[in-house]
Every structure is written in C-alpha cells, then in structure tokens.
Amino acid sequence: MQSDMSFEFEEVERRPLKEFAEKAYLDYSMYVILDRALPHVGDGLKPVQRRIIYAMSELGLSGGAKFKKSARTVGDVLGKFHPHGESACYEAMVLLAQPFASRYPLIDGQGNWGTADDPKSFAAMRYTEARLTRFAEILLRELRAGTADWTSNFDGTLDEPVLLPARLPHVLLNGAAGIAVGMATDVPPHNVREIAAACVRLLEEPDASVADLCEHVRGPDFPTEAEIVTPREDLVAMYESGSGSVRMRARFEREDGAIVVTVLPYQVSGSKVLEQIAQQMLAKKLPMVEDLRDESDHENPTRLVIVPRSNRVDVDRLMSHLFATTDLERTYRVNMTVVGLDDCPRQSDLKAILGEWLKFRITTVRRRIEHRLDHVNDRLHVLDGLLAAFLNIDEVIAIIREEEHPRQALISRFGLTDVQAEAILNLRLRNLARLEEVKIRAEQSELAAESSALERILESKRRIAGLVREELVEDAERYGDERRSPLVERDAAQALGDTDLAPVEPITVVLSERGWVRAAKGHEIEPRSLSYRSGDAYRAMARGRSNQLAVFLDSTGRVYCVPSHTLASARSQGEPLAGRINPPDGATFESVMIGPADQLYVVATDAGYGFMVRLEDLWSRNRAGKSCVSLGSGSKLLVPRPVCDPTDAQLAAVSSAGRLLVHPLAELPHLARGKGVKIIRIPKAGVRAREEFVVDIEVVPPRASLTVHAGKRHITLKPSDLAHYALGRGRTGKMLPRGFQRADRLEIHGA
16 A cells, blocks of 8 residues: 655745855854864954853862862863863863963973973873962953953853953963964964063054064973074064964083083974984984984983084084984974954954954953942942041931931931942941041042043043053063073974984096996095906906095096985996986096095096186086086096196197197186097197197196106106196197107106
8 A cells, every 4th residue: 555645834934055054164164263273363262262261260279279080170160161071171171280381380380290301291180280370460460450351161051261461471471373264373482571562562553563563572482491483574574464473493402522412492302202212223324423312310310412423424414414303403383373353364464463452452451340340339329428427427327217218217317329329238336436437538539530530541642551551561560571482593404314313424437438437435446457348357346435426537528426425335346327427428437536626637538628627617416417528529537636636737639640749737717517628739630630649648746756667667767857748728739758658657756
C-alpha cells in the first residue's frame, strides 16, 4: 500500500543556503576577531585575559594578598565569565605569569610555571598558585571609580567590565599575538618609560610625527637581554606603517678560547639551538667547531659553550654563520592590528595607536572625575540635611518621638529630600553631640573646595590633559624600569659557503691531457709520477689551498671555476672536468690556476702577446665559463705563470728559433680579458707558417736564475747573464748559444 505524504510547515523561515552560509561565517569571523583573538586598544587585553584579571581581583588576589590555587581562579573564570576549555584558559593565565613571555607580568606565580627553555613544561593548575602583580594595578586601580562600562556575563547572572581602565597603553607594553579570521596581530612589547614619554610628547604636540615619537620609542623591548640589530631606519619605517620585522641576536663572550652564549633571543630554546648546531657538526658543515656543551644552571640560566677547533678560527665569521643558520638570530614579524575604540579592527601606526589610547584615557579620567564629583555633591547634599537637623535638634527629636511617619514629617517641616531625611533617621544618638556640628561644617568646607576644583578641571580640556600627563609621569616612575633589549647596529649575518666550511689544507690540482682532474693533499706530490688512464698523461698542475677556487683555461681562451675541495681525490684517476662544466665542442683543457683572489698571473699566447690578470677576474659561476684570452689565427695558449711581485720581476720569453728576450714584467698591462700587448716580436711569415713561435714564458724574480731546456740539454743563465737578453718589450730577442736553438721550456732556480 502506497500513499503520498506531504508535509506543510507554516511560519517557517526560508532562506537561500548561500545567504545563510555567508551570514554564519561573517558572524563567526567577527566573534573570533572581537571576542577572542585581537586585543583592544583601550586595555590591550583579549577577552579571556581581561576575565582572568577581573576574576582574580574579585577573589581578592591583589599584589599583597596570599596566593591561591590556580584551579580556583580558572574555575571562577570558566564558571562566571568564560565558558570555554579549562586548558586554554589556564595556558592564557600561564602566559600572563611567565616573566620570559611577558615584559611586565600581570600574574605572580608560585610553583612550576615553565622555563624559558621549555615554556610548555608548567605544572597542572592544581599544583600552582597565583596572585596579581603590583603592575596589574594599572588595569584595576580605577575599576570601581565609575570608569568602566559593564555588561552581563554569558548567563545574565553577573556583570563584567567591557574594558579595564588602563592607566598606561598596555597594548604596547606587553604586546599581543593572535590569529583571527582573515587577519592576525603581532604587537611587540615596549618599555614603560619610553611609551609614557611618547604619550606625553603627543599630548603636548598633537601634530608630532611618528619620527618625532620614535625619539622616545627607540624600538621594542623584549623580556630578554638579546640585542635588537634591526637598523634604526627600518624600525622607524615599521612604526610608520604598522608592520615590519625586528631581528634579535644572541649575545656571547669569549672565555679561554671558547665561545659562551649568555643571552638568547625572545622565545628561543637553548636546547633547540644546541640541536641545530649539533646537526651541522654531524653533517660536517662545521669543521671549525670541536665541542659543544650546555652549562646552564640556576645561577646562569643561559650558558651555551662552543669550543673552536683551534685559536686560528675566525670567531666573528663563525658566529655570523651561526646567526644566519640557527635561532641564535631570529626575526619577529610586527603587525600592529588592534581593535579600536569604534570596535573595528585595523592596522595602525605608532601615532594612531597612542592617539586612540589617549582618547580612551582622557575619557576614562573625565568619567572618574565626574564620578567623584557626583559622590562629593551627594555627600554635600546629605551634610546640608544633617546640618539642618543639628540646628533644630530638639524639634527633630520631638518629631521622631511623636510622629507616626517621621520621614514625611521631616521632609515637610524642613524641606528635606528623601536622602537627607533617611540620613537623619539613621543617625546614632552619640552623633548628636555638639562636636559633630563642627565636624560637619569642616567636611562641608573641604568637600565644597574639592567640588569646585573638580568642576574647574571638567570645564577645561587643557586641565584634563595636564592631569593625564601628570599621572603618566607618575606611573612611569612607579612601574618603569631600564630597557632590557639593547639596540645595537650590527652587520647582517652571513652564512659560510661550502668553500669556507671545508677544512683549509694545502692541495695540488692535477690536470691530464684528456681533461681528467683530481686534487692531492699537500704540495710534495710529483704529478708525473701519478697513474693515468690508458692513453692519458700529465698536462698541468697548480698548488694552492682547499678553500680556493681552481680556474681552468681551455684551448679557446675560456676560463671555468670549480671549488677545489670538491675535486676527486688523487688516490683515484680523477674525474672528467667536462662533467662539471660546459666547454665548447672540440675544446681541450690546457692549464689550471689556483690561489687567492688578488693572485696575479701572466697569460700569453705562442704568437707573442700577453697580459697580467687577477685571479678573481677569472672567477665565474657560469658552467659555460667566460672568455678570457683572444686568440689569433692559428695561435695557442701558453702555460700561465703566477706572479709574486710585479714591480721588480722580469718576464722571459723564448721562441722556437732559439731567441730569448727578457724585459721588466711591469711593462705588461693589467687586463681582465683580451689579447694583451706584444711580448716578443715574431716574424709575420713565421706566424703564418708557424716556422717560429713562442715556446714558453717564465716570470723571473730578482736574483733568480733562468734555466733553458732543449731536449736533454740545459743551460743556466745567472742574473748577470740575463742582462745580455734584456732588450725591452716587443723586440725580437737574442739568439741562445749553439745547441739551444730548439729550446722547449724554461725553468726558474733560486727564487
């Protein structure tokens, strides 16, 4: 049996799903922004923090009171004002109590409230005790003076303050951090004295710029004594825009050759820093560090010891590397987004935040004065009634004794109000003495003077601003302290490259004829004695250190760079250099150079042209290298020669026809690339037919001898002999003695 069943619902609201979802999400977003994640510019607190502080004040946990279990405070907060999870509430309470988390803690904790190394290690709330600090008075001192708006709690049974009447801009003093929906906040903490001075400056000079205020607010002031190394201009730009970043760097000392880190940046764990350094040591990225120790204790909360491998280690470069690669230097984001007086969240600059808070403070002071004035006037009103009763004491007593409704009788007889009549009826008999009249008149006089003074203040904006200024100066003196985070100009941290991190030791780079390369430790090795692959043989070598770049020159005049410490060991037959770089097709590798950046080399061709070049001018990160020597038609490269001192040295060049020429090395130009100048003149016909060409060149230091080799024969020319061949650059040279017309290489002795 089937039947169609349809249901008709009357008075049911129908809405599109899109519209419903949008409204629900917006409502949730505004709740998170206004009632959970962002602080208010007035008291600088989030709702949960405000409720914790207020609940503790209601429990009588002032700065001088006895401690009470934290569970009692959390219970009151959850049961009366904040119906959320107890763990989240307790963690918010812990952050207000940790001296390493808050610049000016609002809660004084007793027990285990965590450590700077492990902030989450605090004990459960049933084990810890707490009370408010004296600094919390800036939020609570004027709470009962008519300065706060009140609203019902979540179940309507109690009232709670909408905002606490902060006497200082707490939003900047302790800072804030939170993530809402679509926005976040990261307000750094600051120093009380600096912020109060900026507020006074803004009161006195409303047109002061952010740069003017930064004369007082030099930068954030964190709970730690680590250095703020952000440049001054960046800090000013951060305060002008309301966003930016702050860099903090650990502080260290040198003790008996060791590096001792004594202060860490804000919220940095010492154990994590040690772990980061140890990981680099295990990865062999810190060969200059020998040992790592944590000697922190109660007397020295932070004492991390880094032991260099030797006294030759550059400590500043090592620490710069550690600053760049570990949490010894940390960058903190700054995003000064707060809820304004109009309940709208916005990112504000320093002047906007201080200006808005001063409006809040001026309003608070005005409300406090008005509240006190109302109280004074009410008391004066009562005193007027009491004085009238004392002046007619017998008649008042008779009315009270005889009348059935004495209140109404007093009102009608003496023209009193209900409040005055009630005060008279509440008088004790012992207060009817003659002396009481004197006291009433004295109190009247004192209160009348106070009422006039309060009215004068309320009538003048200048007087209210002056009162705010006096209270700011007073509170800065009472609660202020010296800056903890010093502002220091430092160079930017630089991580060491692979070349810098490699152990520095002497090496010999060997190049074979087929372009295989390897590196042997030390300078004593004889390259020709090494084993080579079948059909391969020795081509060139260069001696240097493992932290230097090896520069290779190919047959087309291009140069290429390879870190020497990454080359294959000489214990093997090496590796093909073409696997590291991209030379042109058909090019062969002719020579290798290595040395410091300012090392000079003479680069020449067999056509008789050459120049001097600094080694750093040949460095290139490009795998395809870069052009260095311009080769003429049919000319070839000679082996480059290192230069020790170009001022007194000479350059010797020998041709295949046995002609030798010597001239001062200083006559060669310094170039980064090109063809160079003529060293020795080669007949043009000889160049075309290659009947004559330059066989070799050599740099001859002062007082050194030059040996000319011709096959198995050789001749050594002393400095006095070389003068015979010193004809000047660009000449054809002089013939060597008979038997050396086929010289094949030059060699230096006694250098």
